[in-house]
Amino acid sequence: MSALLSSLFEAFGYAFIQRAFIAGTFVALSCAILGVFLVLRRFALIGEGLGHVSFGAIGLCLLLQLHPVYFSIPLVVLASLWILYLSERSKVQGDAAIGLTASLGVATGVLLASIGGGYNIDLFSYLFGNILVISKTEVLLSIVLSLAVVAVVVLLYHDLFVTAFEEEYARVIGAPTRWINIVLVVCTALTVVLGIRVVGIMLVSSLLIFPAIASLQVAASFRWALIIAALFAVFSVWTGIIASYLWDLPSGATIVFVNFGCFLAASAVGRLLGRG
């Protein structure tokens, strides 16, 4: 036990662990809060879709020798607006719009990887992420963008709530539902790009979905659903980072499994409370 504790103290002495904790906390917070809205709007898989798009976007950035995170942000934001446009304005259903855009993203990444040749290893390292190698600038970007996302959610809380609950009613009472949807998908695109550094392209949607569905098992009100999702998300990231350091596990996958553990625990508690 004391060896474990001393390993833990030692871990917190490393700058890369500190950076992982700070970036992970902020990204987890914004993902969890947005995730509640996305899950309730039946739009949870947009995270998965945008993650796949970012594969293509990062591939393009690597080919053009641009910073993969910074320059993929506008591309993924555009993809999120494209998905929204397809699902709202055309005859393509929401899930089909996500699938279609995701496939195009992956296909772009694979094509570019094939053309570029030399950077394949770089591109594929983004598939599973590694929060332990996050840079100082990326930490700063994570803090700024995550705080911006949380600020937007706080500012638009009531409009987001009423739109999530019943979009048509929201329109009747004058909520700008079209803008609300745009804000929601753009914020999601930002958090997805940030989340890729935490858990990777393949697992990024788990940061949006797991804390949200875990909180929905136990929350008795919407406000509490957001708070509980945020707590689950931060707990999962912290525990995942510590476990991956202590037992030399891949950090992204470990975080996902802790999230899954939280979901199972929340389901059990929800059943006990009669809410599950």
Place this chain on the structure above:
Amino acid sequence: MPVTIVEVSDLAVSFAGTEVLSGISFVMQAGDFLGLVGPNGSGKTTLVRALLGLESPSRGKIHLFGQPRERFQQWQRVGYVPQISGTNHLGFPASVREIVASGCLAGKSFPRRLYPEDRLAVEEVLELVDIKALAGRKIDRLSGGQRQRVYLARALVAEPELLLLDEPTAALDPSARESFYELLQRINQEQQRSIVMVTHDSGSIGRYATTLLYIDRRLVFFGSFGEFCHSAAMTDYFGGHAQHLICHRHGTDRVPQ
């Protein structure tokens, strides 16, 4: 002097080139309780959606509180209770109080916030519709009748002058339905709120509504129940037996001779 709050002239609504409503004209005065009745697919919900600005007319005009609907912005004057089904909002983690409070956003400008007076209004309306004891409960844990009262409370909390209800009693058992009608009648008579209620229940509505609007993709009848029950044109349209069935539940004086 009667105040006109809704005026619809020669309204038509089309979907993909097909007219689902045409030639709808009626006028509603403040304090009216209008029963909007018609068979399935007759365009009742489409008419309500057109009044709310959720559907655009292909022809005709709608005026709300004297203003053309396209320019109408005072949505706090209109409360809306949408159609619900048993699976609506299953798993949504919202409490009754949160849902009712969202009705306070009507008419507020960006950024919309709730103020202490809104919280007070929520408590008052919970009392009015008799669901104060449910305030902390999750919406998906309520019965159909309780949920319908929650949506009514949400519509009432901004103190609208006009309430539009789309088949609010469709999922209710007969006793919950009667109690809901009585509540609406109380709101109509004691608070002087005007009501438009879409319903299939053409028999019961006659006991509570002051006016009947019967449509079947076009206007079939608009007037009082007394006029409806004594109208020879309606006897021809429905047949004497059907007209009698609609009329007999609110008194023999309205049964056709």
